[in-house]
Amino acid sequence: MRRALALLALLAGAHALAQDDAASRAAEEAKARRQLEQVRAEIRTLTDAQRSTQGQREEATRALREQELAIAAVARELVAIQTRRDEQQRELDALNRRRTELTDALGRQREALAALLRSAYALGRHEELKLLLQQDDVAGIARVLAYHRYFQRARLGRIDALTADLEQLAEVQRQIEVRQAELDATQAAQEAESRRLAGERATRAELLGTLEATLKTQAARLAALGKDEGALLGLIEKLRDVFADIPRQLGVADAFPSLRGRLPWPLQGKLLTGFGAADESGRASAGWRIAAAASTPVQAIAHGRVVFADWFKGYGLLLIVDHGEDYLSLYGYNEALLKDVGDWVAAGEPVARSGVSGGQSVDSLYFELRHKGKPIDPKVWLRR
Structure with missing residues (x-):
């Protein structure tokens, strides 16, 4: 009899403990669901805020372009x-x-x-x-x-x-x-x-x-720059298709590859950011950033034809010259463009005026060389 009572008491205690565990788990689950809902609400709020910020940024970018x-x-x-x-x-x-x-x-x-x-x-x-x-x-x-x-x-x-x-x-x-x-x-x-x-x-x-x-964080700026670079690559591919009828050597005596190491600088100034060096956002630069006073004449490095002359997000007023054989030179951050699409330019001819377009805070020139759409180091092409 005593054993039966003891067993009954033990079963009752176990049942009570089981009920307590179930209640505890239910409470924890409810708490987790509330926390999940709070997180989801925060995500929705953050998403809305990011969408609003992105809209403001796009509007500011359009205004900046104008x-x-x-x-x-x-x-x-x-x-x-x-x-x-x-x-x-x-x-x-x-x-x-x-x-x-x-x-x-x-x-x-x-x-x-x-x-x-x-x-x-x-x-x-x-x-x-x-x-x-x-x-x-x-x-x-x-x-x-x-x-x-x-x-x-x-x-x-x-x-x-x-x-x-x-x-x-x-x-x-x-x-x-x-x-x-x-x-x-x-x-x-x-x-x-x-x-x-x-x-x-x-x-x-x-x-x-x-x-x-x-642009609240470095990551946001890095992502924006990555998109800008991707858009530029897309533009270059389109330009290669549009201007595919340009003679490969543009009818000049010296083909562009033969000018390696003998090309002039687009302007004289201190090199602020070199090829492959980390820029302000921390990503590797695909070209050079050269210090220049406002409105300094920017010169074409070689004979070629202008294939792009307009405002481009991330690069400001951008001018691109096709030198034949899939070689392009790019000149960004300009205050003014002096040439139009289709114009032929000679080596040393002014094509732009340096400035701070594209969201820059200091007057400078952004310069790139590309071959078959890929950036190449200007150092081995330009003479000092």
Whole structure:
């Protein structure tokens, strides 16, 4: 009997323990489900936030593109204005030299006329009348009359020449005033464009700050750069198809491979990031980043044809030149592009102006060399 009671008590205790374990497991499962739901809610919130941030970034990128294209147009117009200003200055210099020549000639004419007047005065104002009254010296009368006629003709000729020089000098002076007014107007336009460019740059800098604020972490920036590089590779493949009809050696004496080690730099500046070195995001650079002052001329490294000239995400205002035999040179971060798609360029010819497009904070040039779509180290191709 006692054993039965003990066994019954043991079974009852075991059942109670089993019930406690089941309740504990149920509580833990419920807690885990609540935690899972919280995590899922956080994921949804984070996903929505990322989607919103991505939308803001894309909107800022579109605005940045428009802003930098506007800056490029202003910078290109400044180059044209400076060219016109130089031409007007040369015309003004030529007119000033002509004015100096006419002023000198006018001085000589005045001196000659003064000498004639002095000679005429020396003969006497009434000498001709006196000689006519002296009938006994016919030869003297003829001689003095001849002198008078000579001085009269010379005096009239000098007066005519002096009058012509004065009229020409007045015309030159008028042209100088017109050219000076044109030069002043051009100067004012250039200064207005410069102020406008400064305003555009300030707006772009503010926009850039907003854009950079959306890139919260290094990983996000790295992912964005990876996408940019992938998009660039896709662009290059498309360009290779579109411009497949370009002659392989572009009709020049020296094929591009033969220029290895002899190519000039696109601009002179300090090398900030070399090929394969880690850039600001920590990823290996596919090209060079060269320090440059704002608006520094960027030159083509070799003869070729422009196959791309537009804004490209991650590279800003980008220009690509096809040199034949599947060799391309890329010039990014520019302030202005001076060539259009289809233009042929010579080695050393300016093709762009350096800047800070593409989301950069420091003026520089991004330069790449590619062969069959793959980046190659510029170091072994460019001479220092």
